[in-house]
Amino acid sequence: MIEIKKISVAYGDEEALREFSLTVEQNQTCAIIGPSGCGKTTLLYALAGLLVPGEGEILVHGEPLHGVRKETGIILQSGGLLPWKTVWKNVMLGAKARNIEGEAVQEKAIELLNDLGIIEQRHKYPVQLSGGQKQRVAIARTLLIEPDLLLLDEASSALDAMTKEHLQNHILHLHQLCPMTLILVTHSIEEAVFLGQKIVVMKEGSIIRTIHNPHFGEENIRSNPEYFALCKEVRHWLYEGGERKS
Amino acid sequence: MKPPGSQNRTLYGVMIVIALWYLLHLAVRSPIVPGPWETTVTFFKLMTGNLLLHIGVSLYRILVAVMLSVIVGLPLGIYIGWSKRADKYLSPVVYLLYPIPKIAFLPVFLVLFGLGDASKIILIITIIFFQILLAARDGIKEITKEMVDSARSLGLGGRMLFFDLILPAVMPKMISALRISIGIGIAALFFAENYATRYGIGYFIMNSWVMVDYVAMFAGVMALSLLGILLFRLLDLLERKFCPWLFLDNS
Numbered sequence: 112m113i114e115i116k117k118i119s120v121a122y123g124d125e126e127a128l129r130e131f132s133l134t135v136e137q138n139q140t141c142a143i144i145g146p147s148g149c150g151k152t153t154l155l156y157a158l159a160g161l162l163v164p165g166e167g168e169i170l171v172h173g174e175p176l177h178g179v180r181k182e183t184g185i186i187l188q189s190g191g192l193l194p195w196k197t198v199w200k201n202v203m204l205g206a207k208a209r210n211i212e213g214e215a216v217q218e219k220a221i222e223l224l225n226d227l228g229i230i231e232q233r234h235k236y237p238v239q240l241s242g243g244q245k246q247r248v249a250i251a252r253t254l255l256i257e258p259d260l261l262l263l264d265e266a267s268s269a270l271d272a273m274t275k276e277h278l279q280n281h282i283l284h285l286h287q288l289c290p291m292t293l294i295l296v297t298h299s300i301e302e303a304v305f306l307g308q309k310i311v312v313m314k315e316g317s318i319i320r321t322i323h324n325p326h327f328g329e330e331n332i333r334s335n336p337e338y339f340a341l342c343k344e345v346r347h348w349l350y351e352g353g354e355r356k357s
Numbered sequence: 358m359k360p361p362g363s364q365n366r367t368l369y370g371v372m373i374v375i376a377l378w379y380l381l382h383l384a385v386r387s388p389i390v391p392g393p394w395e396t397t398v399t400f401f402k403l404m405t406g407n408l409l410l411h412i413g414v415s416l417y418r419i420l421v422a423v424m425l426s427v428i429v430g431l432p433l434g435i436y437i438g439w440s441k442r443a444d445k446y447l448s449p450v451v452y453l454l455y456p457i458p459k460i461a462f463l464p465v466f467l468v469l470f471g472l473g474d475a476s477k478i479i480l481i482i483t484i485i486f487f488q489i490l491l492a493a494r495d496g497i498k499e500i501t502k503e504m505v506d507s508a509r510s511l512g513l514g515g516r517m518l519f520f521d522l523i524l525p526a527v528m529p530k531m532i533s534a535l536r537i538s539i540g541i542g543i544a545a546l547f548f549a550e551n552y553a554t555r556y557g558i559g560y561f562i563m564n565s566w567v568m569v570d571y572v573a574m575f576a577g578v579m580a581l582s583l584l585g586i587l588l589f590r591l592l593d594l595l596e597r598k599f600c601p602w603l604f605l606d607n608s
Contacts, residue, residue: 156506159506159510160510161506161509161510179509179510179512181512183510184510184511185506185507185510187503187506187507188503189501189503190503190507191501191503191504191506191507191508192504192507193504193508193521193522193525194602195525195526195528195600195602196521196525196602204508204511204513204521205511205512207517207521208511208512208513208514208517209512236602236605238602238605239605249507252511253511256511256512
């Protein structure tokens, strides 16, 4: 379970998060949506341990978070792949850092690349890949270290509509295959509804609405009327729920 | 003329240069520009004798200077690129020292470090050091914040951060800087070898000139050019070995 307890983060005079609290159950998915500058990326960085909140604390499985945690994976907007390493070496990076490059891990890497449909690209360099392929490499690289908490920072925002949906399908599929807590930050309403069991709408550093998604993981959810209804609800809170309760 | 494929590019270059040289030889009609053929014959004759030694001494001076510049300049450049504080305090000094024509300090180095190899090597170091340092510093800027954050979240620490992230990031700029440095270094060495030495290709060329042996002088120029080409080729090989991602279209 992830417990965020009244954390505040400020950049100079600017407050990015204000006494922000949120709980995400183990193996649940949580989509955080909000306009640019609402503090959602800051929240993700704090969860990754890459940023220390000025106040409050974050508990991961009951343990207070101090710095980067071995079992937390993060996938950033541009993937953060190293241009000088092949797909294979990029994927093995986390394993190398943990000194677990043995045969079992290599087999797992092959399996992941297969699952994500990028096994053919393993000898290529990032510059030779399409945007969607790069993101899938970043996902494989992160999943190889078997995270129990996966953080996604607008992982599909740079992709075209079809590639975006494919990537979302992949993420959902992987979440069903290997259970883990998934927290994703997005500015796409459809992505939030498709991937979030819990959808958190943020504005100016605080939560303005939490929506539970009972249809999460349903087959062909994208063509269900309930999906559109949820999208509509999220849209409503995004655009019209601006009057924050103080 | 149609430029040939990559295999024959060197041959093509050599042919053009020899043709131009021959035309110049015909146009000048003076012993100061001997023809390519007699120069080549003399070059090979001299290579079995003293010329090889002169080239060897020059090569030694260049390589030592380059290596010492890299050993000091690369880490210092990385440090300045990585640490905002170091950038703040050291960059202004580097900017001030870089444009000073260090070659003018040869007399000072001759007095301080003696007439031997040291003064010549130090002169070259002072000239190319800043190029190496600035290349390393700028190379660090190729590393995006996302790369660092991803690497840290994957658990990369100290050693791996250096060898998997920092070093490959600065490598392409480093090799470009070495290319420029070697060109400048050879020119500076030629100048330095005109003074207080009896060895080195610079000495050989100027000595042949004084002795009015223009063919030998040109053979020396040829040797100096070949030395440059050899070092350039070596850098090409290093670049292919250490920066394979820069050559993806050819692979």
